[in-house]
Amino acid sequence: MNTNDKLLEYSIPQLLRWRVKTTPKTPALREKDFGIWNTYTWEDYYDYVRKTALGLKAIGLAKGDVIAIISDNIPELLFTAIGAHSIGAISAGIYQTSMPAEIAQIIQYLKVSAVFCDNQEQVDKVLDVRDQIPNVKKVIFEDPRGMRDYMSDDWFIDIRDLYKMGEEEHAKNPDIFEALVDEGKPDDVCHLCLTSGTTGLPKGTKLTHKNYINMGVQLIQVDPLESTDEYVSFLPFAWIGEQMNSFGVAMASGITLNFPESVETAMSDLKEIGPHFMFGAPRIYETIRSQIWLKIDQSYWLNKVFYNYFIKVGIESAGYKMTGKPMPLGLKIKSWLGTQLIFRPLVNQIGFLRLRRAYTGGAALGPELFTFYQAIGVNLKQIYGQTEIVGIAYMHRDGDVRPETVGKPLPGTTCKISELGEILSRSDSVTPGYYDLPEKSEELLEGGWLHSGDAGFIDENGHLVVIDRLSDVMHNNKDEMFSPMFLENALKFSPYIKEAVIYGNKEDFVACLINIDPIVVGKWAEDRGISFSTYMDLSGKPEVAQLMMEQVLDVNSRAEKEHFKIKRFALLYKLLDTDDGELTKTGKIRRKFVQERYQNLYDSLYDESVDKKEVEASFQYQDGQSTKVKTSIAFYTVKGA
Amino acid sequence: MAHLTISDVTLSFGGLKALSHVDMTIEPGLITSIIGPNGAGKTSMLNCISGFYHPTRGDIFYKEKKLTHASPHQVSNMGISRAFQNLELFSGLSVLDNLLLARHQHLKYSFLHAVFFFGKASRIEAENRAYVEGIIDFMELEPYRKSLVGNLSYGVQKKVEVARALTLAPDILLLDEPMAGMNQEEKEDIVRFVMDIQKERGITVVLVEHDLGVVMDISDKIYVLDFGEVIGSGTPKEIAQNPKVIEAYIGED
Numbered sequence: 083m084n085t086n087d088k089l090l091e092y093s094i095p096q097l098l099r100w101r102v103k104t105t106p107k108t109p110a111l112r113e114k115d116f117g118i119w120n121t122y123t124w125e126d127y128y129d130y131v132r133k134t135a136l137g138l139k140a141i142g143l144a145k146g147d148v149i150a151i152i153s154d155n156i157p158e159l160l161f162t163a164i165g166a167h168s169i170g171a172i173s174a175g176i177y178q179t180s181m182p183a184e185i186a187q188i189i190q191y192l193k194v195s196a197v198f199c200d201n202q203e204q205v206d207k208v209l210d211v212r213d214q215i216p217n218v219k220k221v222i223f224e225d226p227r228g229m230r231d232y233m234s235d236d237w238f239i240d241i242r243d244l245y246k247m248g249e250e251e252h253a254k255n256p257d258i259f260e261a262l263v264d265e266g267k268p269d270d271v272c273h274l275c276l277t278s279g280t281t282g283l284p285k286g287t288k289l290t291h292k293n294y295i296n297m298g299v300q301l302i303q304v305d306p307l308e309s310t311d312e313y314v315s316f317l318p319f320a321w322i323g324e325q326m327n328s329f330g331v332a333m334a335s336g337i338t339l340n341f342p343e344s345v346e347t348a349m350s351d352l353k354e355i356g357p358h359f360m361f362g363a364p365r366i367y368e369t370i371r372s373q374i375w376l377k378i379d380q381s382y383w384l385n386k387v388f389y390n391y392f393i394k395v396g397i398e399s400a401g402y403k404m405t406g407k408p409m410p411l412g413l414k415i416k417s418w419l420g421t422q423l424i425f426r427p428l429v430n431q432i433g434f435l436r437l438r439r440a441y442t443g444g445a446a447l448g449p450e451l452f453t454f455y456q457a458i459g460v461n462l463k464q465i466y467g468q469t470e471i472v473g474i475a476y477m478h479r480d481g482d483v484r485p486e487t488v489g490k491p492l493p494g495t496t497c498k499i500s501e502l503g504e505i506l507s508r509s510d511s512v513t514p515g516y517y518d519l520p521e522k523s524e525e526l527l528e529g530g531w532l533h534s535g536d537a538g539f540i541d542e543n544g545h546l547v548v549i550d551r552l553s554d555v556m557h558n559n560k561d562e563m564f565s566p567m568f569l570e571n572a573l574k575f576s577p578y579i580k581e582a583v584i585y586g587n588k589e590d591f592v593a594c595l596i597n598i599d600p601i602v603v604g605k606w607a608e609d610r611g612i613s614f615s616t617y618m619d620l621s622g623k624p625e626v627a628q629l630m631m632e633q634v635l636d637v638n639s640r641a642e643k644e645h646f647k648i649k650r651f652a653l654l655y656k657l658l659d660t661d662d663g664e665l666t667k668t669g670k671i672r673r674k675f676v677q678e679r680y681q682n683l684y685d686s687l688y689d690e691s692v693d694k695k696e697v698e699a700s701f702q703y704q705d706g707q708s709t710k711v712k713t714s715i716a717f718y719t720v721k722g723a
Numbered sequence: 724m725a726h727l728t729i730s731d732v733t734l735s736f737g738g739l740k741a742l743s744h745v746d747m748t749i750e751p752g753l754i755t756s757i758i759g760p761n762g763a764g765k766t767s768m769l770n771c772i773s774g775f776y777h778p779t780r781g782d783i784f785y786k787e788k789k790l791t792h793a794s795p796h797q798v799s800n801m802g803i804s805r806a807f808q809n810l811e812l813f814s815g816l817s818v819l820d821n822l823l824l825a826r827h828q829h830l831k832y833s834f835l836h837a838v839f840f841f842g843k844a845s846r847i848e849a850e851n852r853a854y855v856e857g858i859i860d861f862m863e864l865e866p867y868r869k870s871l872v873g874n875l876s877y878g879v880q881k882k883v884e885v886a887r888a889l890t891l892a893p894d895i896l897l898l899d900e901p902m903a904g905m906n907q908e909e910k911e912d913i914v915r916f917v918m919d920i921q922k923e924r925g926i927t928v929v930l931v932e933h934d935l936g937v938v939m940d941i942s943d944k945i946y947v948l949d950f951g952e953v954i955g956s957g958t959p960k961e962i963a964q965n966p967k968v969i970e971a972y973i974g975e976d
Binding site for chain 2: 115116117118227228230343344346347350
């Protein structure tokens with residue numbers, strides 16, 4: 083039995099205690115505040131967890147109670163969560179962007195008895211629905227700014243006061259905390275993670291200490307991490323992608339978590355830290371690539387010449403690196419030169435110089451993006467998993483990165499494909515079920531396997547290939563199957579396309595709505611002297627339509643099957659947006675909603691006689707007012723499809 | 724005791740009276756607004772307080788000290804700082820440098836200390852940086868700390884302007900149309916800052932503003948100027964019912 087297996091016998095607070103015993107003085111957390119990075123050692127971390135835990139106990143939180151966390155990523159969030167775990171309570175994350183009504187629903191569903199908010203913005207939302215959540219005993223806040231009018235109300239408590247209560251408790255009874263921590267069992271549920279909710283209300287996935295720690299332990303068996311490695315915590319904590327790192331990977335490996343100063347500064351803080359590994363949804367990598375392109379485009383001529391030459395070399399050598407094949411000597415030399423001359427400085431500019439591995443997951447990523455990052459020397463790898471298995475269950479191994487697959491299972495994970503073609507998995511990280519939803523849980527875990535709801539297959543190299551959501555696969559009226567997501571990703575690889583929505587279920591052909599990328603297309607238009615005012619105006623330009631036609635033709639030319647070809651498209655006059663309910667919080671398209679909302683456009687896409695149509699677009703401003711604008715939208719038929 | 728007493732102030736440019744027999748009292752810890760149509764003399768009033776103009780007649784007292792003829796830097800040293808309507812920032816410097824520069828009156832070390840940068844000099848510089856970081860946090864300027872002011876949007880520059888005035892650690896903050904040229908969201912943002920400046924930092928605010936809605940919402944006391952004269956004063960409620968004020972704003976029929 084090695085050390086790693088021993089870790090699986092701990093609860094998260096017990097593992098934290100073990101870290102304090104082995105490395106008390108090394109940095110565990112770092113937060114940028116007032117322009118300075120402040121360090122918390124493992125010892126400090128544990129002290130704060132103790133204060134918070136006993137404080138929570140003092141305000142009446144008991145074993146099995148749920149505390150909701152609505153906060154940007156700050157150390158106090160982890161103190162609260164792990165403090166709750168220490169006394170046997172359960173934490174639950176709520177997205178910071180949630181609306182008050184949504185928060186009330188979640189609080190009612192999870193029977194939450196206390197809430198932790200980082201600032202007045204979140205406190206106000208909870209206050210809004212106070213009469214609907216009588217079970218909530220206390221609202222803890224971290225930032226006192228703007229809270230002056232609430233001080234007299236003892237429903238609210240400053241986290242500093244909570245610490246004080248915890249310290250008093252500790253002074254009275256110095257052994258109680260250790261005893262409480264000892265009571266924790268690895269199989270206890272410690273966190274309820276909300277699934278992203280592409281349909282209906284989110285479900286609370288129960289996750290145990292062991293679920294998280296196992297994921298961390300298995301991940302570092304494949305991709306080892308040093309305890310001196312750095313990670314920047316910038317994903318929403320309510321998402322499994324962040325918890326798996328702060329609860330699982332950090333505890334299992336002893337790396338340092340770094341908290342940016344604010345959401346807006348995350349990218350520049352990342353540059354200061356220079357993390358050794360990172361995880362993100364595809365959008366982050368797409369955005370960073372667009373920025374790189376833009377910067378190269380604006381750079382002086384010598385840089386451009388070097389970049390344009392060496393990116394080709396890079397892409398060629400990426401082919402060898404990803405498959406682990408030895409490179410020919412000539413290419414090796416050129417590739418080394420490219421790295422020294424352009425790619426190292428380039429990657430350093432984004433803060434990726436020390437990055438050993440970058441993971442992407444949550445949605446599919448265009449194969450070209452992998453090649454691009456591998457070409458500039460960033461080891462980008464695909465992972466696959468879901469909330470119910472703590473985020474990562476499958477991933478690429480170094481030197482075996484195949485863009486069309488999601489890699490092999492982590493150690494201890496078994497994979498099976500059901501008769502329907504569904505991906506099933508089994509491991510120590512699989513959830514015991516959903517909170518208070520026995521039927522849904524049974525469906526999920528039928529026969530002892532985790533049902534992913536994704537269609538997939540295992541290829542000849544033993545890699546798992548994910549096709550699409552089982553329920554999202556579409557069939558045209560000749561009953562030929564196609565995946566809308568796959569086609570959308572093919573379109574989105576074009577830097578000019580921000581988002582695409584593919585239609586064609588039970589229709590003659592595939593059609594789509596396209597969102598142009600305002601920054602890249604805007605720059606493109608400026609370079610050609612095409613003037614424009616708004617996004618709507620830019621989308622309506624005939625030159626832009628021509629550009630999009632070229633992109634669609636390019637995608638069509640690479641289509642594997644005839645019925646994958648896109649025949650009609652239109653450029654949407656606004657960006658699909660989370661606030662309008664068109665995208666989920668993790669950026670996936672809400673298909674049904676989008677189709678209903680743009681039904682008139684859909685009808686015209688499938689009426690080939692229409693090439694222009696007047697539509698009334700309604701916009702909602704941030705303050706809730708809405709306005710209507712008349713615009714005309716053009717429909718284009720693609721030749722050869 | 725009133726913080727700032729303006730008594731019988733008249734300001735003439737040749738034959739033109741920009742201000743005539745103006746009396747005002749600014750109470751500590753409150754938001755006092757000065758409103759009025761274009762050319763009513765609002766900015767002239769601020770200029771008199773901050774020492775850019777000197778009244779032709781009348782006096783201005785700050786805590787019983789006379790500052791009628793004080794120069795701008797003396798006024799600022801007394802604890803009255805001002806954010807300008809037209810931005811008066813160094814556009815070629817970063818936000819941080821702009822703010823650090825505003826701390827110059829708190830730099831109390833000798834030339835020798837500065838040359839060798841030890842002891843007092845480095846300690847004071849560190850204190851100043853910490854103070855400025857507090858302001859950056861307060862005004863939520865973290866993402867722009869190292870950006871050149873000239874490259875920032877107008878709304879952000881306005882915030883920097885207010886931040887710089889705050890960096891002087893004033894007792895009284897004079898804000899000259901902080902919301903001019905802003906969109907709805909930016910306005911709401913600034914309103915929140917103005918209220919926080921008053922409530923959390925305990926600074927007396929004198930606000931010159933065009934947006935009546937904002938003024939009515941947040942002011943404790945309002946003075947209305949028209950053609951250089953005070954035509955009304957009182958709480959927002961009293962002002963809303965004052966016939967003279969209604970006339971000046973809506974006009975006679």
